[in-house]
Each structure stands twice: as C-alpha cells, then as structure tokens.
Amino acid sequence: MLVIGRNPVIEALKFNPKSIKKLVLLESVSNNKLKEIIKIAQQKNIIIEKFPKIRFEKLLDRKDKSEGISQGIIAEVEEFKYSKTSEILKSVEGNEQITLAVLDEIQDPHNFGAIIRSAAASGIVGIIISDKNTVKVNHTVIKTSSGATNYIKISKESNIYTAVEYLKEKGFKIIGTVLNADKNLYEFSFPGKCVIIFGNEGEGLRKNLIKLCDYLIKIPLAGKIESLNVSVTAGVIFYEILRQRNY
Numbered sequence: 001m002l003v004i005g006r007n008p009v010i011e012a013l014k015f016n017p018k019s020i021k022k023l024v025l026l027e028s029v030s031n032n033k034l035k036e037i038i039k040i041a042q043q044k045n046i047i048i049e050k051f052p053k054i055r056f057e058k059l060l061d062r063k064d065k066s067e068g069i070s071q072g073i074i075a076e077v078e079e080f081k082y083s084k085t086s087e088i089l090k091s092v093e094g095n096e097q098i099t100l101a102v103l104d105e106i107q108d109p110h111n112f113g114a115i116i117r118s119a120a121a122s123g124i125v126g127i128i129i130s131d132k133n134t135v136k137v138n139h140t141v142i143k144t145s146s147g148a149t150n151y152i153k154i155s156k157e158s159n160i161y162t163a164v165e166y167l168k169e170k171g172f173k174i175i176g177t178v179l180n181a182d183k184n185l186y187e188f189s190f191p192g193k194c195v196i197i198f199g200n201e202g203e204g205l206r207k208n209l210i211k212l213c214d215y216l217i218k219i220p221l222a223g224k225i226e227s228l229n230v231s232v233t234a235g236v237i238f239y240e241i242l243r244q245r246n247y
Contacts, residue, residue: 001076001078001138001139002060002074002075002076002139003020003074003139003142003143003147004060004071004074004139004143005073006033006034006037006071006073007147008075008145008146008147009073009074009075010033010037010040010147011147011148011150012075012150013037013040013044013046013075014150015150015151016150017044017046019077020041020075020076020077021047021076021077021078022046022047022048022075023037023038023041023046023047023048023073023074023076024049024051024056024073025048025050025072025073026050026051026053026056026072026073027050027051027052027056028052028053029071029073034072056072056074060074080136080137080142080149080154082137082154082156083154083155085126085128085155085157085163085167087153087155088100088125088128088153088155089170091125095125096192096193097192097193098172098192098193098194099123099193099194099195099196099238100124100125100127100128100167100172100195100196101115101119101124101128101196101197101234101238102127102128102160102163102195102196102197102198103115103127103128103134103197103198104130104160104197104198104199104200104205104209105130105133105134105199105200105203105206106129106135106198106200106201106230107134108135108201109135109138109140109141110140110144110231111201111229111230112129112135112141112144112231113140113141113143113144113145114144114145114231114234114235115127115198115230115231116141116144116145116148116149116152116154117148118231118234118235119148119152119234119238120145120148120151121148122239123242123245124152124238125152125153126152127152127155128154128155128160128163129154129155129157129160130158130159130160131156131157132158137149137154161209161212164195164197164212165212170193172193172194172195173191173195173214173215174194174195174212174213174214174215175194175196175213175214175215175216175217176197176199176205176209176210176213176215176217177199177205177216177218177219177233178199178210178217178218179204179218179226181218182216183215183217183218184218184220185217185219185236185237185240186220186240189244190241190245196234197213198230198233198234199230201229219233219236219237
C-alpha cells in the first residue's frame with residue numbers, strides 16, 4: 001500500500017514508523033519539508049530510494065492529479081489495519097458522550113478522506129464502513145485525510161445493517177441524514193451516545209437503514225442549492241455535535 005504526499009508521510013512517520021517499508025523520493029524535488037522527512041526516516045533506519053521522474057510516475061495513477069506526483073515522495077507501508085466495532089466501543093467504555101459515524105456505500109475516496117479528517121478533528125470516536133460497495137482506505141483516502149487515518153479507528157463490517165442493530169442494542173440512538181427529514185439540525189439535541197449515518201453520494205440513505213433510525217435530520221439550505229456534498233454534510237453535523245457538547 002502507498003502513502004503519497006509530504007503531510008501524510010510525516011503523519012505515518014510520527015504515528016507508526018514501523019509500518020513503513022521504504023520511502024521513494026523524486027530525484028528532482030527538494031525542499032525543507034522533504035529534508036525533514038529524510039532526516040526522520042534516517043533516524044528510524046527506514047530505507048530511502050530516489051527515482052527519476054519516469055520511474056517515479058509509474059508508481060502512481062497519472063490520470064489523477066491529486067495523487068501528489070509533484071510533491072515527490074511516496075511511502076510504501078503495510079496494508080491499513082481496520083478495527084472491529086466491538087474494539088471501538090471497548091476503547092471508550094464508560095464515556096457518557098460517544099459519537100460514531102456510519103458510511104453507507106460512500107464510493108468517492110476524496111469524500112471518505114475528507115469525512116475522516118473532519119471526524120478526527122471533531123471528536124468522533126470511530127467510523128464504520130461496509131465491506132461491499134464502499135471505497136476502502138487507500139492511498140487517495142489517506143492523502144485526502146492528510147494522515148488523519150492515523151488518529152481515528154475505522155471498522156469494516158460485512159453487514160452494515162447488522163452493525164447498526166448491534167449499536168442499537170448497546171444503547172446508541174441512530175440518526176440518519178436525509179433531505180426530506182422533519183427535524184432541522186440546529187433544532188435537534190444530540191443524545192450522549194449516538195450514531196450518525198450518511199448515505200451514498202447519489203442515492204442517499206437506503207430504506208432498510210432509514211427504518212432502523214430513531215431520528216432523521218437535515219441541514220437547512222438557503223437559495224436554489226438542494227443538497228450538499230456528503231463530506232460537507234458530515235463536517236457540518238460533526239461540528240454541531242461538538243458545539244452542543246463543549247460550548
């Protein structure tokens with residue numbers, strides 16, 4: 001698995017350097033941040049290789065300019081290690097305020113990465129995704145999250161429906177995000193233990209999950225725009241939860 005770009009590589013070096021097999025640098029690129037990365041890697045005895053541009057670019061998907069070719073650094077790391085949902089709950093056992101996010105068939109890695117970053121920054125304790133029809137943690141997700149995958153637990157479940165039922169049994173209130181909900185985000189008081197479910201970019205939340213929800217909420221919109229990108233929606237809701245609990 002690859003980690004691409006300066007900031008994600010720095011986060012990997014800080015959080016889990018043992019997972020890094022080697023660093024690959026673009027020969028023609030040099031700046032202070034790269035020098036800092038090289039220094040840290042050398043201190044940790046990590047293999048460093050330098051490739052010419054043609055060889056370096058072959059490691060990446062050149063069709064996607066966001067992959068960070070120009071940043072000139074790639075880390076080859078171990079595959080991402082998912083947590084179990086039960087492990088996430090055990091890590092916050094005894095807490096009165098716990099928020100989890102469930103992503104129902106989110107397919108854009110940039111959306112997933114942005115949601116991870118917002119979740120990690122706003123105190124969400126874990127994210128649960130499906131093993132089917134959902135983007136997994138890959139180099140684009142890691143880069144988009146700027147390394148935030150190191151700071152939040154992510155669970156991959158074979159059946160999201162069953163996972164949500166399990167969380168209901170554990171005392172969590174299930175909150176779905178839909179465009180036609182009766183409850184306005186800013187008029188809603190979030191329970192101490194809650195799960196926020198976000199639906200697919202095009203189809204939204206599936207009906208079988210809507211039936212499991214205790215509440216359905218929406219973000220009020222002004223003007224002619226009918227909906228927000230799912231990663232923006234997640235960020236708005238996460239920070240409203242943070243506001244309610246801390247300010």
